[in-house]
Amino acid sequence: MTRDISLTVNGTEHELSVEPRALLISVLRDELDYTGPNVGCESSMCGACTVHLDGEAVKSCTVLAVQADGCDVTTVEGLATDGEFHPIQQGFQEEHGLQCGYCTPGMMMTATELLDRNPDPSEEEIREALEGNLCRCTGYQNIVRAVENAAEKMQQEPAVADGGGD
Amino acid sequence: MGAESESGSGVQSVDPDDVDAADILGSAIERREDPALLTGDAEYTDDIELPGMVHMTIKRSRHAHARIENIDTSEAEAMDGVIEVFTAADIEAPGNLPTGWLLDSLEQVDHPILAEDRVRYQGDALAVVVAEERYIAHDATDRIDVDYDRLGAVTEPSEALADDAPAVHDDASGNVAFDWDIGDAEKTDAAFDDADHVVDLDLENQLLIPNAMEPRAAVAEYNPSNDELAVHMTSQNPHLHRLLMSGVIDHPEHKLQVRAPDVGGGFGSKIHHYADEALVALAAKRHERPVKWTATRTETYLTDAQGRGHDTHAEMALSDDGDILGFRVDTAANLGAYLSTFAPAVPTYLYGTLLSGQYDIPAIYCSVTGAFTNVPPVDAYRGAGRPEASFVVERMIHRAAKEVGMDPAEFRRRNFVEEFPYQTQVAVEYDSGDYEKTLDRALDLLDYDELRERQEAARAEGKYVGVGLSAYIEACGLAPSELAGELGAQAGLWESGLVRFHPSGKVTAYCGTSGHGQGHDTTYAQIVANELGVDYEDVEVVEGDTDEIPQGMGTYGSRSAAVGGSALVKSSQKLVEKAKRIAAHQLEAAPEDIEFENGDFHVAGAPDRSMHIAEIATQAYLAHDMPDDMEPGLEATSFYDPDNFVFPFGLHAAVVEVDPDTGEIDIERYVAVDDVGNQINPKIVEGQIHGGVAQGIGQALYEGAEYDDNGQLVTGSMQDYTVPKAEHIPSMETDSTCTPSPVNPLGVKGVGEAGTIAAPQAVVNAVCDALDVDQIGMPMKAERVWRAANAATDGGEH
């Protein structure tokens, strides 16, 4: 028994038929070829599969695709616009916030939601916000710096868009 | 290169475009690996999708030790979408997984890729399912019915060696895999006879589960028309996997390609040759269709080779003045159910040889018994033997300083090795070092004297503050091959590097190492660009594919920069030599009159008469005007076999406050001063230290594989086994000194494991210091600390 659903992923609408038991991460990776989000733990702990569902960070291994029917999904593939890195991607690059990169897509999706809610988080707030994303390589220090770096960039950006000081 | 950083505030990265070509080596440039990893463009093994691909799963033993009476696969085979289910009975003589390091006394045991009539750990492979879809394969695995006759299980090495322990292998009497020793027993006994003080501790170094974020995976494809088999897999060493797999599945090595695509961390767990990847290759051959297997996290918990697992009794002989006179160590090492690829080397040559630490110890004796148990095979995990050694040494130093009433920093200083090279009592010769320098730098950063005063004041207020030091040493780039061979290695320990100029002047560098997060593409390009004097952007780096790279030993043991990097230096130097002769020929000068600087060859005293190396590359491929007897082309390969290990070192310190009511530990500060020789990319070095320390803190406070009496893993998921989170790891203050290694042309020493080696005992020493107790076991979970604190405050035994 399958069920027809519709998912809009990074702005592209997909109509597809899925088994009710299919996890959102399976559908994204295996059916739609968005292989940016990764599977790390299957126990809802590691956060490597984090995507935005209607703008909120969720662990896509703990959501059935049928539950996401009609929703907007953003994956790491949707972060950059017109070939230009999102500030969080720039932050991770500049601060060496990644090593093997496996946790990074999920880490960045959680971090962008944090920065939406809290544009100027403290180190403690960043560490708390990343509680659901495990990294085995970096010891987290440069991830914290990467988020701080992105926060600074994002705070400067609107000023530039407004035409600066004058 | 070689500059020492100024403070503990961290390294600032730079854009490679902003770095002068001449300064590229030693610059903290941003990594070229990152764009693909940051956009989802990376290709991990599970991302690979091939036409006609099918999925494989593995039925694993429920019990840690049992006889297999029957495996009923009929229900699974009858399912729609299931292509085949096979067991050991269905394949010709299931291959045995080999052991790559032999010891004289080693009891070698069979390790079939599919268990035939007996399973020896929970997770041992019993049957393989091949199905059209991933979900169906998993469903079918659940429907395989296995009849077990359960046997008694043993999981701790000291228990396995007891008289009445269940026998893991019928051939291995008393579960002894080997007996091994190093050092001089008599001399050490004599030192103890003369000692004013003897201290001793029972130390457990618990079993750890590596937990690379990417589970192991493999995709195999087979072409029957030419018998070529390609395996894309999570590998730290594709060439070694190819060599071993060719034997295990009996497929000719030259028709087997092993390729590591992007690999999501390894920490040792992706060095070893497991049954699983071989089964994927077999399945692809059986069905002539691409086959994918991706471990679930549960499978990684049950089957990834685990690390550590030592039960140790250590004793130290001391003089009244605080001199270390002798050191005696007796260890029972857990090897798990079978001998994994490098398992015998880890608790022996990678452990016993490091027991002199940073100290001039006149007499050392260490004996190790390797024990078979009913846990997954135990092998190299980040640090591999060296963390165990450093832990024993530094815990004993902490205990010894207390015994003779000296400050632990001063006790260390008094006993440091001061002159190099230094021959230890446990076989190895330290290349270079300056141990006081890292100690002094760390004490400065800590403001040590003030800290000790604060500690006393805090105690008066009922607060428990502690300082723990760890003066670690490690050995990287195990070498030379001849020595390794004498010690039992079944492989050489060189590394290959091929540097190839293309006719347009661009360069590709191929190295037999295989990075999985360490940033080799960046650092190797820095090395080669520097040697050749070409733009960093003009150098491409290729790793991890047996079809592209001449040969290789892989990435582990912090060897890549020291051995792989040096191979690329050697090859680059060969290229420069050849290019110089071409330049001399075309500039009509004698080769000895040609000078090479920043990529330019010019005639001495006539800087206008010059050619850039890229131009010479073009000429070398045109081959219109070459010196006599010179072949066209410009590329060179080296197999670099170092003369010795390199010995990085450092001083790590933790400052903790312990709450005796709850057992909670707050790491207030963590200071790391490391000396890894010259640094090719200080930002990457710093990142390696951070990550290593986090794993070390993980071991000290949180991590540990725990089994029940029947060998059932009870920490079998991330819900129960703590992989540290961002909140668990403090912000670290890192700094470095630089004592270049004389062993290799880069003067580098290796950094991948330093933090993991240094951190556990820094934290344990700090907590013991805070509570004024001699010993707390790892992981120092809150309850354990609470009990220790209460035993201490009650004045009871601890």
Add this chain to the structure above:
Amino acid sequence: MEFDGTFGLADVTTEEVWLALSDPVMIKNALPGCQFLVEVDNPDDVDFDALEEAAAEEEDPATLPEADPEEVAERGLAQGGHYAALVQVGVGSVKPRFETVVTIDRREFPEMDASGQGSASDSSFEMDSGMTLVETDDGVDVEWWTEADVFGRVAQMGQRVINPVANRVVGRFFKQVQKELSDVGDESSGLRDRISSYI
């Protein structure tokens, strides 16, 4: 895992408790999630599906005090006997069905030892249990112990819940036993006398 405890039953005699705790019907009724508990000849060859079907169709015979003590004694657990049970211990959404076979290893008034094993999809368990009845001033203490080992998924993933669940199962079992036995004590001394004669 080891569990043990003592359960006090008021206003009953050792013989009554012995007879009741030897009655498979009563045990089945008291054991949470137990679908059936019946004697089988060959412990290695039990068709649980057939037994479940049969159990669904049959009505349970009466237990003490309504039942005839003679009948209860007749169907009572026998030393060396094998009993098949289907137990579904529901814990929230987790409802493993354990197909279980129990053997009465020793049965000597007032002591009984039993061992058993069972399996459910990819999990299994083994257990050894025993009990001793001790007469007290106002009734009987049931001293019991169980050593249980769990294997597979439940052991690995359900570690956190095993202890409290086992405690609750045992607690409910004895509460139910107590409830049924309190009726025995209320009955005429005639029943008491008849029960004693079957020990």
Add this chain to the structure above:
Amino acid sequence: MFPDEFEYERPETVDEAVDLLVDHPEAEILAGGHSLLPTMKSGLASPDLLVDIGHIDAMQGIDHADGTVSVGALTNYATVDDSPVMRENVTVFAETAHAVGDVQVRNRGTVGGNLAHADPASDLPAAALAADATMVLQGPDGERRVDADDFFLGMYATDVAEDELLTRIEFPARPEATGAYAKKPSPSSGYAMVGVAVSMTVDAGRVEDVGVAANGIMDHGVRLDPVEDALAGTNPDGETVATAATNAANDLDEMMMMDDLQASAEFRAQLLETYAERAITDAATGTGVVAAGPS
């Protein structure tokens, strides 16, 4: 891993959902899925039918009227955490919602799912008890209201019948009360080894009303009556609070205490005292949640 196959229904109204439950008593209810799906993925649960109530609009959102705050069962933790109405009127519940899981879990997990799942180590049951919540259940015979004190029966066991649905949770609005939750999380799972929720109203320096309840210590959330009794009418200064907290484990049945790999019963009882003291102190000072140490 992956869940086993199941049938799937997605009712649009509470009545439809209840009808499905009446017809299929064995069905499991899927709300946010953050308790159920991990259990299914690990292979521990394989329900034949899932009733996905996630699209029932009537079970969403937070209302405040006539001195009662009503929280739809499908409201997620993040919404409760961020809700000014909750922060003002049911502080303890908002503080506790903030302590559940991680950001992703809070975005997706629902308060109704949490309470109906009744995980002993979960955070919300204690807050529901401390806040004197009423659970509103809908069944074939209509609505039924159950006090939080009568709702939690055991591990994963509540008073919700097989054919009933927890539709909303009602709280007395207590704008004058402060609330706090102090939790010692398991470092691996983040679940509570011990968590203590406190709602407290202090008038003229005297405790007028106080609710203290705990998770993690027993096989279900429990009210700590002896602590409440010790605090009632006192001036909650440091010494009074510390003394009251020493009573925390007094009435608890040791046999049903949680005792596992994460922490022994003995240690949990010790933690209970410390965390009760921390939570009460925090509520008394009105500063919100007490952050636990990292270990």
